[in-house]
Amino acid sequence: ETGVTQTPRxxxxxxxxxxxxxxxxxxxxxxxxxxxxxxxxxxxxxxVYSLEERVENNSVPSRFSPECPNSSHLFxxxxxxxxxxxxxxxxxxxxxxxxxxxxxxxxxxxTRLTVT
Amino acid sequence: xxxxxxxDSQVPVFEEAPVELRCNYSSSVSVYxxxxxxxxxxxxxxxxxxxxxxxxxxGINGFEAEFNKSQTSFHLRKPSVHISDTAEYFCAVRxxxxxxxxxxxxxxKLQVIP
Numbered sequence: 001e002t003g004v005t006q007t008p009r010x011x012x013x014x015x016x017x018x019x020x021x022x023x024x025x026x027x028x029x030x031x032x033x034x035x036x037x038x039x040x041x042x043x044x045x046x047x048v049y050s051l052e053e054r055v056e057n058n059s060v061p062s063r064f065s066p067e068c069p070n071s072s073h074l075f076x077x078x079x080x081x082x083x084x085x086x087x088x089x090x091x092x093x094x095x096x097x098x099x100x101x102x103x104x105x106x107x108x109x110x111t112r113l114t115v116t
Numbered sequence: 117x118x119x120x121x122x123x124d125s126q127v128p129v130f131e132e133a134p135v136e137l138r139c140n141y142s143s144s145v146s147v148y149x150x151x152x153x154x155x156x157x158x159x160x161x162x163x164x165x166x167x168x169x170x171x172x173x174x175g176i177n178g179f180e181a182e183f184n185k186s187q188t189s190f191h192l193r194k195p196s197v198h199i200s201d202t203a204e205y206f207c208a209v210r211x212x213x214x215x216x217x218x219x220x221x222x223x224x225k226l227q228v229i230p
Contacts, residue, residue, distance in 0.1 A: 040222075056217065107159030107160040107161065110158070110159050
């Protein structure tokens with residue numbers, strides 16, 4: 001595997017279900033991100049992990065819970081979601097430089113989530 | 117605070133014609149600028165970036181962009197588009213100085229017409 005991979009690619013879940021999205025980066029990067037992409041809206045940054053510590057949480061509802069067990073893996077745990085949470089969830093990674101942020105990000109293909 | 121504006125949500129263009137996708141940004145400090153492309157059912161892929169130096173930046177797939185500090189613009193251009201360029205294009209900006217997140221524009225859908 002190369003680059004950034006995400007599983008599953010598609011997910012349909014009911015509002016009472018619990019599921020997890022998985023992201024893995026094979027680039028040796030030290031920062032990972034979760035984004036939400038909805039139709040006709042800008043890309044929304046949800047969470048940022050740098051060196052396995054969460055450095056940003058953009059007022060995301062608690063029904064989304066991130067986990068970063070090591071620098072290569074990132075999870076997004078989902079529970080009691082709402083229909084408006086249906087979107088494409090993108091994972092990205094980058095190499096952060098001495099706490100000065102990073103240059104470009106490398107994205108995975110995304111998980112298309114539908115909440116019924 | 118920083119922001120990015122992509123005024124054109126959709127741009128139709130005939131195959132082999134030139135195209136320009138517009139991007140304007142605002143920031144109180146110096147910035148890094150990026151263009152990403154997203155093909156259907158895929159994630160975003162970096163097309164090109166401006167960090168410093170020459171204001172004309174060349175990227176993949178024959179695209180280029182010019183950084184204009186006085187007009188706070190970073191427009192993307194290609195002299196002759198191909199059907200395979202049909203995709204959504206995102207401009208992004210990151211301000212310099214400490215930890216700064218990247219801000220993305222709302223995207224421009226380029227539709228290449230045969």
